[in-house]
Amino acid sequence: MTYQPPTALPRELLDDPDMQCALAGNDFGRVFRIARERARISYSKIAAECDIKPDRVGTLARGHGRITTFEKVVQIADALRVPGHMVGLAPRPWEVDADPAGTPRAEIGPPSMRRRTVLQAATSAGLAAALPALHRPEAPRHITDAYVDRLRERTDRLRRLDKVLGGGDTYRVYLSEAQATKSLLRQASCTESARRRLTGLYAEQTQQAGWAAYDAGRTRDAVALYEESRTAAQDARDPDLYGNSLAFLAYSVTDDRRTAVAFAEDSCATITARTPATVQALLYERLAWACAVDGRATGTEKALGAARRALEDAQDGEPQPDWAAWVDDLELDIMTGRCWTELGRPLRAVPVLTSALGEFADAHARDKALYLSWLARAYLTAGEVEAAAATTSRALQLATGVASIRPRQRLTPLLDRLRTHADIGEVRQVLEQAQG
Template identity: 30%
Template sequence: MSDQLLPHPLAALRAELGLSGEQYLDRLDNVHCALGYGRMAKSRQKVSRWENGVNSPEMPARYAMARLHGIPREAVTELGWPDFLLLAFPDDRPVLDSPWTLAGTVAAVAAAARGGSMQDRRGFLIASGATLTSLSTSWSLALAEPAEASPVTPDEVVPANTRLTPALLDTLEQRLDDLRRLDDVLGGARLRKTAIAEYDLLDGLAKRTGQHGPLEHRLLSLLAESARMCGWLQFDSGRHARAQRYYITALRASASAGDRQVGANTLAFMAIQVYSEGNPQDAVSLVRTAQDAIARRTTPRVKSMLHARAARALSKTGDRAACWRELDAARTEYARGPHDDDPAWSYWLNPGVMRSVNLFQRESVSRRP
């Protein structure tokens, strides 16, 4: 099968069915007629124009698509084009819809890595607008509610040779740090499989703990960071649906761990994807949620990172005044210097990055009308 990225939900659905554009249109036409709308006007480029955003299908054609792919009719009008087509990918639902509990995190973690080559090739977002807002709000609310301990049943007990210990977690943490630094050199295409293997290793440990405690929370934090890294590497390779699955799973794991910083960092990385491929205002909202959640619970370096990310998102919206305020705040926080509690993943915010922030600000000022 070709490894070509699928930039639109309809293209992914056609690939799943193994149909060309003309073959898909023939099948859609039969459903269109069966629904009482008559025969469709056909052209060789009709489906490709839908997928490329040149044209949008008329409502009868959308209803026919919903019937063809088993999507509720009301979703066509509630979600609009082409978002209603996202309901045809059932493997995304555990990631998007699971409850914000430890059990929900376990379900999402398992679902995030599922999917064949077609799933891996989806180059479009699976969540935007209200869905993204709901996810980030749920993350904030889950952090505000202390996790309840749950007993470990005999079949859930981790074998003695893999029991959680501080030394084991130190080793796993170091492996993630090594992977982060390899990404600086090798990039996402080379490291995707390695990152997923690390994620699977952490998943195998986390899903068998069945309880809340300091070591379990630390393991969930590592799993969240691992999912965040998988999301970044998938995004770096243009696999946007898979990237969001991992990012959302990272949010869930960080909430179960009570780790605001890892979750805030995940939201900041989600914002990069959203302002690059979606609505920049959604990206601003993600960063604002992160800033609100850790306003008094993090270091100046992390605050600086979030201000810089907010500035980038705001620059995409055209709100220059707000962008400049965030850039000034990023410089102010960074000038406060490093802190013993700086998370390991914040190493990339260094003088070189800050010079690029300053350059970005100077360029923005020079373009001021």
């Protein structure tokens, strides 16, 4: 029988809007307070199950301090039996093992069934909690190219949410859009041109939903959505989206570096003279990243050069798809610095990252926190401990309250490495900040 901790939150409390809001913002002090007030779960029990000092539980509940480490978020989620998706994590093992009357077994089943489960989640899990006023234009009886254009404009607008919100906030929004489009493809009457373009839009939307899933820590959901996107892009006869689906798969494969490189190489093989410049640059930089993670310096440099040439050779007025429009010289500089950091070359990484991040707006908090983590790692590799600590501190500030699991994943090993230098004042300060 699966262990049920005494701090497990009742289902009705997990459904409470106040609790959902606190969990979505990783405001665990508020979570603890609500748990005591509404479920009579004492702070001492929470402290014991979460391995937190009792006085710190009380301090957090009074609104002082934050939980910021990935490991502690996981521990709290398990102790309170909070489903992973509510705090930006992948489904926890106890969710998979739940009986039919408990948490849905979302991680069980073949890939085709997993895709169906993912695409049904938006309607079953309550999109209203994410964005209550989301309105979609009413579909006409017969879908035309003009209506597909309206849906594409809407998709482009919603994509802007990713610049300021994490996947924990946007996942259900993007998933709902993909689900609605898939329903149109199944049920609506379309012209041949409109059906092909609508299928391409569906491929685009599933890629966006997959990215949000990945950002929220739902890697298996992300892979299922990318696979769905690859099939749709092929049906739509859209080589650019097909190549991008492979690039996404390369980026999400973290446990098999050779497979990641193979996916990335296959994505670049879709490039032709007709491929837009930003798409070429995107696919090449993803190949550069896969090569860097696999320790292939020559392949990394070659791919980065190809991406740079693609942007330099772009023709004025050449149309670029909105889903690749974010790829520019600044983005490529950041990727260049990230790659050289992965390859252990701080003398190459630090100057380009420092320059690029000086132009990167703090409003894009998730991304800047992530990119600062690579700069901090490069500083550590170079032995510049104080600079690494200061950079990590800035990343922690930006990552606070962002509904994305990735900053915590990146910063936790950095903090572990910094602990060996705890005799340095700047390091002690950032370690205390991380505990706060």
